Structure formats: C-alpha cells, structure tokens
Amino acid sequence: MEIYTLTPNPVHTISKLIFGDSWDDLRHFLPGKPVILVTDSTVYRLYESYFTSYPCVITEPGENNKQLENVQFILNQLLEFGADRSSLLLAIGGGVVGDMGGLAASLYMRGISFGYVPTTLLAMTDASIGGKTAVNLGTWKNIIGTFTQPEFVYILPQFLATQSDRDFCSGMAEIIKHAFIGIPEAISYIRESHQEIWSRKSETLFSLIKQSVLYKSAVVEQDEKELGLRAILNFGHTFGHAIEEEGRYTHGESVALGMMLAARISEIHCGLSPAVTHELKSLLQRFSLPVEEFPSSDQLMHNIRKDKKKSGNHIRFVYLTSPGHPRVELSSFELLESYLHKILPI
Amino acid sequence: MEIYTLTPNPVHTISKLIFGDSWDDLRHFLPGKPVILVTDSTVYRLYESYFTSYPCVITEPGENNKQLENVQFILNQLLEFGADRSSLLLAIGGGVVGDMGGLAASLYMRGISFGYVPTTLLAMTDASIGGKTAVNLGTWKNIIGTFTQPEFVYILPQFLATQSDRDFCSGMAEIIKHAFIGIPEAISYIRESHQEIWSRKSETLFSLIKQSVLYKSAVVEQDEKELGLRAILNFGHTFGHAIEEEGRYTHGESVALGMMLAARISEIHCGLSPAVTHELKSLLQRFSLPVEEFPSSDQLMHNIRKDKKKSGNHIRFVYLTSPGHPRVELSSFELLESYLHKILPI
Secondary structure, three states, X not given: OEEEEEOOOOEOOOEEXXXXXXXXXXXXXXXXXXXXXXXXXXXXXXXHHHHOOOOEEEEOOOHHHOEHHHHHHHHHHHHHOOOOOOOEEEEEEOHHHHHHHHHHHHHEOOOOEEEEEEOOHHHHHHHOOOOEEEEEXXXXXXXXXXXXXXXXXXXXXXXXXXXXXXXXXXXXXXXXXXXXXXXXXXXXXXXXXXXXXXXXXHHHHHHHHHHHHHHHHHHHHOOOOOOOHHHHHHOOHHHHHHHHOOOOOOHHHHHHHHHHHHHHHHHHHHOOOHHHHHHHHHHHHHOOXXXXXXXXXXXXXXXXXXXXXXXXXEEEEEEEEEOOEEEEEEEXXXXXXXXXXXXXXX | OEEEEEOOOXXXXXXXXXXXXXXXXXXHHOOOOOXXXXXXXXXXXXXXXXXXXXXXXXXXXXXXXXXXXXXXXXXXXXXXXXXXXXXXXXXXXXXXXXXXXXXXXXXXXXXXXXXXEEOOHHHHHHHOOOOEEEEEEXXXXXXXXXEOOOOEEEEOHHHHHHOOXXXXXXXXXXXXXXXXXXXHHHHHHHHHOHHHHHXXXXXXXXXXXXXXXXXXXXXXXXXXXXXXXXXXXXXOHHHHHHHHOOOOOOHHHHHHHHHHHHHHHHHHHXXXXXXXXXHHHHHHHHOOOOOOOOOOHHHHHHHHOOOOOOEOOEEEEEEEEEOOEEEEEEEEHHHHHHHHHHHOOO
C-alpha cells in the first residue's frame, strides 16, 4: 500500500461591502463583464425600471420556493442567456433570492462571480454577510448549500421604503440579536431612536444597519466555516428554528421568541440578570415582535432533535451571561428539556 | 458611500491518495464517523458483499443519469439515513458515481466529508484526481458542479477485472494522454508492456496507474482552480468533447480522436514531428481506440462554439510541440477551423 498526501493551494476569497447612496452608483461596481440579474417577481414589479439594462431571471418569491428545482431553473436560464465563466450573477432581492442566486452562481460552471443587492432589512443585516447559501429540501430548511463569498454586497436602505411593516420588524429581530450578543451600546441606541426606525428615516437606518453588519462581518471573518466563534450568531436560533418550522411565524418573529427562551434559560443556566431579559422583551415589543406565544415544550423538543447542528444527543446552545457576552456550550437535549419544563407548560 | 473589504480566512484542503492492496484494508481509512455508501446498481450487483456494513444509496449507472435530479435523490437518501455534519460519504464506482457523490457531499449541509473508491480505469486515472465534481444540465456536459477535494481516494486495481474491454480501453486514452503531455518515458513503457496491460496483470496496472495519477495530481496541486497550468490536461479534449457530444463514442474514444486532431494541428501550428503523431496513433490503435473516424469539420466547429471553456470568439487550445511539451494558446475559432479544413473534409 502506498499513501500520498496532496495539499492543493489555499483559496483566498475577498468580498466588498458597499453602503450605497443610489441605484445608479451601483454601476461603478459592475466590472466589464456580462451581467445577468436574478430577482423575484415582487421586487421586479416594484422596481421594474432598474431591470432594463441586463438580461434578468425572475423567480417566484417566498421561502417555500427556496428549493433545488428553482436553482435549476436559474441555471437553465443562465445557459439560455449564454452565461460563461466570465459572467457576473447579480442577485437583487431578499434572503431567498440571495440564497438561490448565490447557490446558482457557485454551481454554474463550478463557480462564476456573484454580487448581491439585498432589498429587505433581514437580508441587509443578516443574509448578505457570511458567504452561506442554501435551499430547503422539502420541509428541511437550508439543508443544501455552499459557502460562497459574493464579490460585493451593495446595501441601499432606500429599498426598505417598500417593505411591509411585518417583514421590516422581522429584520429588527436580528439587529436586536446582534446588539445583545456583541454591541451592548446599540441597545440604548435602538431604544432611543425607535421612532425614527419605525418611520424608516434614512440616516438612522443607515447607521443601524452599518453597526449590525460590520459586527456580523467581523465575527464571520474570524470563522468563515462556522467551526467556533461564529456559533454565537445562533443566539435565539435553536428554538427559533424549531418555532419557525411550525409555520406560524416569520424567521425574525421566530428568532424573537427563540431569544426570549434563550434569555430565560440563561437566567437559570448562567445567572443572566432578569433585567436583561426584561430589556430584551421590551425592545422586541417596540417592533411588534412576539415574546410570549410559545409552542409546547414537547413540540419544541421534537423539532430540535432534528436540528442539523446537533451532534448525537447534544447541540451547541448559545447562552447569554450579560449583554455582549454570549457563551456557546455543547448541551444535552435532556438539559435543555429540563430548563424548558421550568419555563413552559408541557 | 462607504466600502469595506473583507478577507475571510483561506480554506486549506488536504486529500490522501492511497494505492490499496485489498478491500478490507479500506476500513483503516474510515474514521470513527458514520459512513454512508453511494454506488450504482452495476457495481452493487458485482460486489454486493462489499456493501453490507453501511447504509447504501444505489443510483442508476450511465452518463445520461448524471443529472441534478439524481444528486437530489442522493441528498434525500442522506437525509433519510440521518446523515449529519459528522458523516462521511464514500462513493464507490466510476466517474458518474464519483461526480454525483462528490457533488452531493459538497452540498449536503454545506459540505460533509467525502471519500472515493474509483472502480474503472478512467476514474482511477482521471476522475479521482482534481477535486472537480459535476453533473450535466440536459445535454450540456458537466456544466453544474463544485471544486471539492475528497478526504481520500482509495485506488484498488482489482476492480478492473470486471470492467468491459471497451471501457477499459477508454481509460487507456487518458493514460496515453498523460504520457504524451508529461511523461515521455511512459510512452515506451506502455508500448512494451501492452500485452500485460491487455491481460490486466496487477503489477503492470499498478505501476501504470500510479505513474499517471501522480503526474495528474502534481499538475492539479499547482493549479487547483484551473487558472493556468492545469489547462494542459485538456489536450485532445476540445475536439474530444465536440466528438463525444455526437453520442457515438465513449469519453476515452472521443479523446483518442481529439488527440489525433490536436496532434495533426500541432504539426502545422508548431512543428510537431509527424513521427510523434504516428507513435500516438499506433499506441491508441493497440488499445482498439478509434483514430480516423472524425465528424465533418463543420459539425466539429458547431459543437466547439458552445464549449464552456470558450472566451468570446476564442478558446484555450492545447498544442503539443514534442512529447512532454504541451503549449496552451488562446486560439480563435477561425484559426482552428482553417487547420481543420487542411485535415478533414468539410
């Protein structure tokens, strides 16, 4: 028997994050290569004039369309538009468009250039950063995907003018999450400027999003493949995903409820001050996010046991010891269940 | 406007290449993680006893089954078998199984461990090395895929005992290609030992495959993403793919014809000695590979203009100046067409 060890060259990836002033400025970041746009029918209808200069793939909106079949649709369209290795795929839309566009770009001819213009608050602050793409497989969320850094992300808060209140507030849940795990000074900023945020005042949104995005990108930069540090970003997400699976709440609403559970569990597990839980609750409520309507603990545990992040009978759970100090621990399902029983009806 | 540049950590990948003595030894390379096998129904039938220890996904054999739908079938099976991030997908089969298994492993939960046991000569010498996975999109070959290094490739020549003569000889085309572009001393070795090769004598095959595989892996190591040097491995493949698309010949047979055209073009373009072309032809013929039955030059050029490696009106073509000295040049379709007209009927 003979064994050889091959060590191919490391792959360096660089991603530009641009806080833009206008749609027209985006052109400066489109290189001299063929551009193909990917968007969904909602964004296309609202901003039709933006889509006249390049060929455009239009998908159906909504999380239930985030499936491999629709990525294949995009791939077929790329082929029809004659995309080659020098092409740039520019996705313009919410998280679903970003995920499917990014996955298509990473698969077409084993990877073409990818740029992303997020149009929702959730996508601007969360989905745009991290280099993760994914689609669902049936009802299993985000089980299929790749790690793909976009060449650039162009953030333009003016898109938020047309977002519904419910979806806008859903995005606020992730911003509040970032504040509690890593930017304690942002907690008071959000509280004090919540009126301006509600009225979608440009400068306030700009500074809010920038703070949140730069925090997330700093975490991701240190841990691109989610081997350690990056896990803190899952604060509120273990129970959040279990709640989202029930189909009643949006991602942000589910994360709001998941953070409430994680905070209350952290009070028991590692002495988080109840005042912090109260502050979290009051901030979430200011943005009409749910904070009390939990499924039963049995239903939650049933869903969590299927979580793709589990390792055998354990899962990495994100606790909070104080604002800005999350703590990731491999916790047994039994432990989490015992905490839930102290908080929720069975 | 504000711009930030993010530089995530480089991703290091390491791949082990093992020339094995027996099926049982393979166990030493299976780590203490859950293993799921992927194979096709032909390999499964021939080696059923090998597949008893682990859950096994069985796909349909053949290039026409190398489609995204079948990758999705594998992904669904992984989900059913309860594969998680700690699982290892072990693909056992020819290039189609390796491609689909590798692509599934790179997509499932954004990437799980992947090992590969190639069972055909072509897969052992060619598909096993390079970290490329791909499926076809309709009739477009290998247009969808990823760059994914397997954790290990386990080469066991005993699998070749059950391979058909036609497929075995198809694999010889790539071995002869490697000899002409990079291992001139292998040319005489193949000529002198062609009887032992035909009778599939273990030691001869072992040394033949090792020579070829180590050459390819040395090229790939220097150029994992096919930005430069690696292009030399496409010798005979520009016309080869155009011929393969006609559906009459296997991949290896098409490459044999493609190399004959590339050699004759190289005589005109860069003074390759006709004696080398003659040597190439005689070696290919010893393994029953076609060397003269070309499509018309019009048909060839029609197919080549759709090649995914083209850049506008040009394509990187691999010429040969002498054995061991390939030369890659960006050549216009017009130039290649003019050469074809000197060689083939229109």
